[in-house]
Structures are given as structure tokens and as C-alpha cells.
Amino acid sequence: MAVKLPEIQRIDRSNVSAIIQAIIQDGCCIVKNFTDAETVSVVNEEVRPYIEADKPWKGDLFPPETRRCANLVGRSKTVREKWFVDPLIRTLLSKFVDKTTSNFYGETKHTYTSEAVCNIAVTFEIGPGGKAQRLHRDDKNYHVDHQDQTATGYQVGSDVEMAFLLPGVKTTYENGATLAIPGSHLWGQERAPKTEEATYAEMDVGDCWVMLGGLYHAGGSNITETEKRTVHGLFFTRGYLRQEENAYLMNAPEAVLSWTPEAQKLMGYSLSSPNIGFADFRTPIQYLQGDASDALGDFDASQEKK
Ligand SMILES: O=C(O)CCC(=O)C(=O)O
Ligand SMILES: [Fe+2]
Incomplete structure (x- = not known):
């Protein structure tokens, strides 16, 4: 019997409540019309020198065919001024990542909100022949201890990280579109992701992939002979996950x-x-x-x- 893969929802950027619902339900979605093709092509130009200068990785984190542009916000004025400060990103961060708690300071109750900050911004370009990454949760870096929420449904505030990936080219199954398992943000620590459970976040230029830090995903494999799969990534985490x-x-x-x-x-x-x-x-x-x-x-x- 064929197993039905969960589908990725594609929602226009104007429908913010549907985007929020999709993230609660699936841990991810593709936002349509996040940006326009002209802006994407300017960003592609701005990162090109850094991608060209990058060297192959020796290890398991990336295949050797992948090139990166680190410090994307510092290096690309267009990313910094257009995408990074997009109000939709702020809205989603305030819903899923910002943290508010109340404490007594003496006998007065104080309420504080720590707003999300960027934890990494980087372009990933998977070259022809690049193998897929292993499925992983980005928030492993923050040692998040995920409880199984498959029966209860998602409790907003369970994640400390959120990512926004913008394709520099149309991404396809063949050129290494991001692999993901919608719904896996609900899984507990002990459930291993299987490749057969993953689907492909194929995107058009102008789209944006949004996912929680607890969603299992991976850079796909590039089985083309000539295409480079460029994706610009903005990742955010809780503002307090740093030193005082x-x-x-x-x-x-x-x-x-x-x-x-x-x-x-x-x-x-x-x-x-x-x-x-x-x-x-x-x-x-x-x-x-x-x-x-x-x-x-x-x-x-x-x-x-x-
Ligand atoms: O390249 C991609 O599509 C995703 C990369 C990724 O997940 C990572 O490096 O953590
Ligand atoms: Fe990742």
C-alpha cells in the first residue's frame, strides 16, 4: 500500500492567519509572493563573490559540492533592508519565538518579553552531484527536549527557533529542493525521521519556506548535471539564548x-x-x-x- 505523504501548504503572504494555522498544524509552509524576482536576482548577485570564494566542506554537515555565503545579513544590503525586516517575519517571530514571562521584583510583578534575534543568516548553494543532508532538527544546537505532541496538538511556545528560506532559483526534486516532514515538529525525542516520510519543498522564485526549529528537514540531493540550487536562509532564535x-x-x-x-x-x-x-x-x-x-x-x- 502506498503511503500518503503529508502535503506542504502553499499560502499567499496576505493570508497571515492561514500561515499561522499551517505552522501550528504542520510546523511549516510555503509563503507565496513573499518577495519578487528582481529582488531575488539582486541578492543572488550580492552573494556571488562569497559563494565563489567558499571552499568544499570536509565532513558530514554539507556535501563537498555545497558552497555557502556566511554572514548574509552583513554582506547583502538587499537582504538586510528588504527581507530581514519584513513585517511578516516579525509577526511570525512574535507568535512562535519571542518569549514573555512574569516575575516578582520585590512585591511588584514585572512582565518582560525577549524578542527573537537572528542566529544565523547564510546562503546555501548545492552543486551538481551534491548528496542530501541527513534529516535533522535545526534546534538540536539549542538542546531542545521535544515532548511528543502528536496526540495533544501543538503548544505555541514549544520552539525556540524559526527559519525562512528564500530560493535564489526555482527549486525542484532534481536540483535539491529542501526535504521536509510536515508534522514532525510534534514528534518526541525518540522518534527517528525516515526518508520515506519526507516530501520536497519545491519553490518558485519569490516564495519563502517557513519552518519551526523542531521540524525534520534536510538540504536535498542535486541529481542534475549543471544546475546550482541556491537558497538564502534567515534563521532566528530566542533573544536570550546568548551571554548576559x-x-x-x-x-x-x-x-x-x-x-x-x-x-x-x-x-x-x-x-x-x-x-x-x-x-x-x-x-x-x-x-x-x-x-x-x-x-x-x-x-x-x-x-x-x-
Ligand atoms: O539547504 C537546505 O535546503 C537546508 C540546509 C539545512 O537544513 C542546514 O544546513 O541546516
Ligand atoms: Fe537544517
Whole structure:
């Protein structure tokens, strides 16, 4: 018996309540008319030099055919001024990622909201022959302990991360459209994702894929001979998932490089397993040292295939 794959909902950007309902139900959806083709082509041009300069990954996180443009918000004025501050993104972040709690300060009750911040912005270009990533939850990096919500339905506030992926080209099954399992944001920690359960988020230029950090997904495989699958990604997390004192701004790189490795590590010039805190896909210390070697590789040995 053929298994029916869950379908991805495609909803116009003007229908915000339907987008929110789709995310609650499926953990994802494709937003139609998020942007226009002209803006996409300007962004594609802005990232091109960085994509060309990038080197193959040696490890399991990306296939060697993939190239990246890290620091997308810093490097692309158009991303920064058009997509990044799009009111629809803010609306969805305020619904799914921002966190509000109340506490007593003395006998007065105070209510605070921590607004989402960008945790990474990066372009992924999967070249011909690139193999699919393994299905994963992006919020593994934040050690989210997912409870099984398949019976109860989704409790808004369960996720700490949300992603927006904008295709630079039409994405297809053949060129490596993102793989995803709609509904998998509801799964508990013990349920393993199976490739047969995944469907393809094929998109037109101008669309935007929205997903929660707990949704199982992966970059697809590019089985074409010539097409490059370019996707621009904006990822956001809770505003408080960072250190209280911003020592990175307060200490000069030369000073930090003179510290002991133990002090560097404890001050956060280290990586939190598996993937938090890198700069240009290097460790902070490699980055401060101006290490421009080609040795890009997995940060955490546990990511290697057994
Ligand atoms: O390239 C894609 O479609 C998704 C990439 C991804 O999921 C990741 O690198 O975490
Ligand atoms: Fe991912």
C-alpha cells in the first residue's frame, strides 16, 4: 500500500492567519509572493563573490559540492533592508519565538518579553552531484527536549527557533529542493525521521519556506548535471539564548589571543556542541587568528556517520 505523504501548504503572504494555522498544524509552509524576482536576482548577485570564494566542506554537515555565503545579513544590503525586516517575519517571530514571562521584583510583578534575534543568516548553494543532508532538527544546537505532541496538538511556545528560506532559483526534486516532514515538529525525542516520510519543498522564485526549529528537514540531493540550487536562509532564535555580558565587543582580538585556552573557552571563544558560536564556519580562535586555511569541517565529531 502506498503511503500518503503529508502535503506542504502553499499560502499567499496576505493570508497571515492561514500561515499561522499551517505552522501550528504542520510546523511549516510555503509563503507565496513573499518577495519578487528582481529582488531575488539582486541578492543572488550580492552573494556571488562569497559563494565563489567558499571552499568544499570536509565532513558530514554539507556535501563537498555545497558552497555557502556566511554572514548574509552583513554582506547583502538587499537582504538586510528588504527581507530581514519584513513585517511578516516579525509577526511570525512574535507568535512562535519571542518569549514573555512574569516575575516578582520585590512585591511588584514585572512582565518582560525577549524578542527573537537572528542566529544565523547564510546562503546555501548545492552543486551538481551534491548528496542530501541527513534529516535533522535545526534546534538540536539549542538542546531542545521535544515532548511528543502528536496526540495533544501543538503548544505555541514549544520552539525556540524559526527559519525562512528564500530560493535564489526555482527549486525542484532534481536540483535539491529542501526535504521536509510536515508534522514532525510534534514528534518526541525518540522518534527517528525516515526518508520515506519526507516530501520536497519545491519553490518558485519569490516564495519563502517557513519552518519551526523542531521540524525534520534536510538540504536535498542535486541529481542534475549543471544546475546550482541556491537558497538564502534567515534563521532566528530566542533573544536570550546568548551571554548576559557581551565580552566579544569589549575585548580586542589581540588581547583575547593572549589569554589561556581555558579562559578563552570559558568566555565563549569556543563552540557549544554541536554547532553554536562559529564565525565564517571556523572556530572563534581560528577566526581571530585570521586562519584562512581550506580546512572547513564538522565542529563536533559526533556528527560523523557511524
Ligand atoms: O539547504 C537546505 O535546503 C537546508 C540546509 C539545512 O537544513 C542546514 O544546513 O541546516
Ligand atoms: Fe537544517
